[in-house]
């Protein structure tokens with residue numbers, strides 16, 4: 001069986017990776033529809049040696065689509081995802097639009113693949129920072145139980161889209177050349193102030209909420225509990241944008257129910273699906289964003305027991321935010337859907 005797949009946001013940082021992965025992984029496609037805003041209508045994108053013309057996203061563009069991969073921002077998903085479902089498509093949505101709705105599964109295949117079966121037409125792909133963290137924590141939760149997570153992130157600009165990537169490139173050149181510039185995109189397009197990202201670290205990703213946490217931080221809190229089916233896990237996050245193009249890094253501290261054994265944790269993680277352990281301090285082996293970029297796995301290292309708490313564990317978790325954090329996780333969901341839940 002082959003499918004008619006649509007990519008919404010096909011010209012964007014994540015959408016481009018989706019198109020590439022559909023080709024590389026030989027997803028069973030008989031037709032690929034590429035959608036974006038009116039600005040991109042008419043652009044050509046190559047897929048399996050053919051040129052496909054990008055179209056404007058409209059409700060009718062979803063006629064006869066079997067699987068629609070959305071990554072064009074929450075408002076586009078809110079406007080069009082239900083139109084796609086109405087026309088018979090399964091929507092896999094990479095935005096924040098529906099993630100916390102009770103009848104929408106929020107899926108990381110290595111953690112809660114079974115939730116796919118409960119879908120009512122839409123399956124959400126979690127936030128990039130949440131995905132890589134829960135992949136690394138799942139084996140630890142299964143073995144020792146999870147009480148508390150304290151995470152600080154070091155997030156790449158590509159998570160804010162192609163305009164943010166361009167801004168980092170241009171600003172970096174201007175700083176080095178001693179030229180003046182006005183920041184225009186980061187930290188958040190829709191907030192009032194903009195700050196320099198080149199050679200800087202900005203402790204704001206998305207808008208501030210009433211509790212003085214940012215939306216990105218609260219996404220990590222809420223989504224982790226939903227994916228792990230456990231509202232009792234205490235989660236707190238500090239999310240920081242740094243001048244890296246691709247690859248989010250995270251310093252993760254966890255407190256487990258049972259006392260942890262570091263060598264056993266390394267072994268559990270080595271055996272865990274989608275995880276690569278890079279952890280040998282004597283040889284300076286640890287995960288790096290520059291090495292994780294372009295690869296689909298989650299890299300874990302710097303695994304060590306807390307100095308004071310026998311049930312405390314620290315680690316460094318790195319993954320390509322556009323791949324496992326977005327496009328690859330969405331394609332994995334689509335592959336799981338067609339193999340397990342469709343036939």
Ligand code: A2P
Pocket residue numbers: 008009010011012013014015035036037038039040041057071072073076160161162163
């Ligand atoms: P376009 O390139 O036509 O603006 P990124 O995450 O890199 O910023 O990309 C966002 C993606 O979402 C792009 O493909 C962009 O298309 C698409 N997009 C933005 N606004 C809309 C809209 N109103 N309708 C459909 N697609 C949109």
